[in-house]
Amino acid sequence: MLYRTYGKTNEQVSVLGFGCMRLPVLDGIARNIDDEKAIAMLRHAIDNGVNYVDTAYPYHGDGMGGGGASEPFVARALKDGYRDKVMIATKLPSWLIKTREDMDRYLNEQLERLETDHIDFYLVHALNAGTWKTMKELNVGEFLDRAMEDGRIRHAGFSFHDELPLFKEIVDAYDWSFCQVQYNYLDEYYQAGIEGLEYAAAKGIGIAVMEPLRGGKLVRDVPNGVQAAFDKAEPKRTPAEWALRWVWNNPNVAVTLSGMSTMEQVVENLKIASVAEPNSLNQQELEIVGEARDAFRRMKVNCTACAYCMPCPAGVNIPGNFSLINEYYFLDNDRQKQGLKSAYTSRMEEEHSASMCVECGTCEEHCPQNLSIIEELKHVVEVFA
Numbered sequence: 001m002l003y004r005t006y007g008k009t010n011e012q013v014s015v016l017g018f019g020c021m022r023l024p025v026l027d028g029i030a031r032n033i034d035d036e037k038a039i040a041m042l043r044h045a046i047d048n049g050v051n052y053v054d055t056a057y058p059y060h061g062d063g064m065g066g067g068g069a070s071e072p073f074v075a076r077a078l079k080d081g082y083r084d085k086v087m088i089a090t091k092l093p094s095w096l097i098k099t100r101e102d103m104d105r106y107l108n109e110q111l112e113r114l115e116t117d118h119i120d121f122y123l124v125h126a127l128n129a130g131t132w133k134t135m136k137e138l139n140v141g142e143f144l145d146r147a148m149e150d151g152r153i154r155h156a157g158f159s160f161h162d163e164l165p166l167f168k169e170i171v172d173a174y175d176w177s178f179c180q181v182q183y184n185y186l187d188e189y190y191q192a193g194i195e196g197l198e199y200a201a202a203k204g205i206g207i208a209v210m211e212p213l214r215g216g217k218l219v220r221d222v223p224n225g226v227q228a229a230f231d232k233a234e235p236k237r238t239p240a241e242w243a244l245r246w247v248w249n250n251p252n253v254a255v256t257l258s259g260m261s262t263m264e265q266v267v268e269n270l271k272i273a274s275v276a277e278p279n280s281l282n283q284q285e286l287e288i289v290g291e292a293r294d295a296f297r298r299m300k301v302n303c304t305a306c307a308y309c310m311p312c313p314a315g316v317n318i319p320g321n322f323s324l325i326n327e328y329y330f331l332d333n334d335r336q337k338q339g340l341k342s343a344y345t346s347r348m349e350e351e352h353s354a355s356m357c358v359e360c361g362t363c364e365e366h367c368p369q370n371l372s373i374i375e376e377l378k379h380v381v382e383v384f385a
């Protein structure tokens with residue numbers, strides 16, 4: 001395992017961080033984390049050098065309104081001496097905060113859920129124009145200072161989903177030690193992007209990267225054009241290796257969070273992380289990734305399948321519908337497209353189909369990719385009608 005300095009925190013963090021957002025579950029239910037598999041995966045990663053475990057209040061829950069099963073899972077997984085081997089990152093659910101007291105209330109609840117007396121890296125979660133306004137008004141900086149003084153948290157940071165100017169404003173507004181941004185070879189110029197990353201790094205802010213595989217999109221069933229680009233390269237690498245190596249190629253990136261769902265993914269990512277030196281891709285390799293990026297640009301909806309928008313009160317399977325429309329746009333000819341149209345009703349049960357949307361707008365408030373979900377679902381209906 002390779003380690004990098006995490007900006008002003010001065011901690012040495014493993015380049016691979018274990019994200020606890022997409023753990024294996026039983027019966028397809030997000031709350032039912034498969035402890036046997038997931039604990040084995042996390043401990044295997046720690047035994048092989050991973051020292052950064054990332055979770056958040058709502059992960060593996062029923063939506064963004066309450067606490068999920070991920071933080072309590074982390075507590076269980078880190079028993080038997082594993083807590084002392086890692087640093088925990090978790091996040092203040094900024095969208096649930098209505099008063100200054102709420103901040104302490106959630107942090108204290110999270111300490112209990114995690115069964116720990118301190119959180120190593122505490123992030124203000126999912127900052128965007130709306131949540132940042134509230135955080136500023138409620139003086140989140142004073143809360144973070146207090147929490148560091150009394151030892152409940154060790155380092156303060158934020159995670160971000162909005163445009164670059166706001167990112168810079170937030171960076172400048174407080175003495176953050178680290179931040180977490182979405183960064184992968186499709187999103188080099190999206191949200192904070194490369195410019196934001198460099199801006200923060202220049203101020204000594206450690207960089208954690210989320211969505212390095214874009215919710216699995218850069219790995220699963222990659223379109224023919226993407227695979228054709230990778231097939232040209234020697235030595236051969238998997239789509240996951242190309243995507244992770246591209247992120248780790250950036251020397252400003254400290255830790256990259258991967259939401260691993262199987263032991264095979266853990267083993268593969270550990271192997272890739274062992275060669276993840278900065279500036280280790282040559283010009284030809286970077287051009288191959290560029291070709292793959294161009295092929296991906298045909299993707300219709302930039303959904304990462306994070307499920308922050310779920311559950312939909314009308315029953316729509318939002319990420320499932322977007323996955324199907326993207327699959328449709330990836331297809332190379334009309335015959336295949338017609339086949340997928342015919343298969344829509346068998347692959348998407350009627351009660352979860354895009355046509356069930358009643359345009360209430362609840363989902364759009366929570367989408368970190370700022371997707372126009374209602375409009376995109378209308379397009380899904382048009383295509384698959």
Ligand code: SF4
Binds near residue numbers: 312313357374
């Ligand atoms: S806008 Fe449509 S998809 Fe979104 S939550 Fe409301 S009904 Fe569901």
Ligand code: SF4
Binds near residue numbers: 307
């Ligand atoms: S629509 Fe947005 S919130 Fe919903 S799964 Fe996709 S990226 Fe996540």
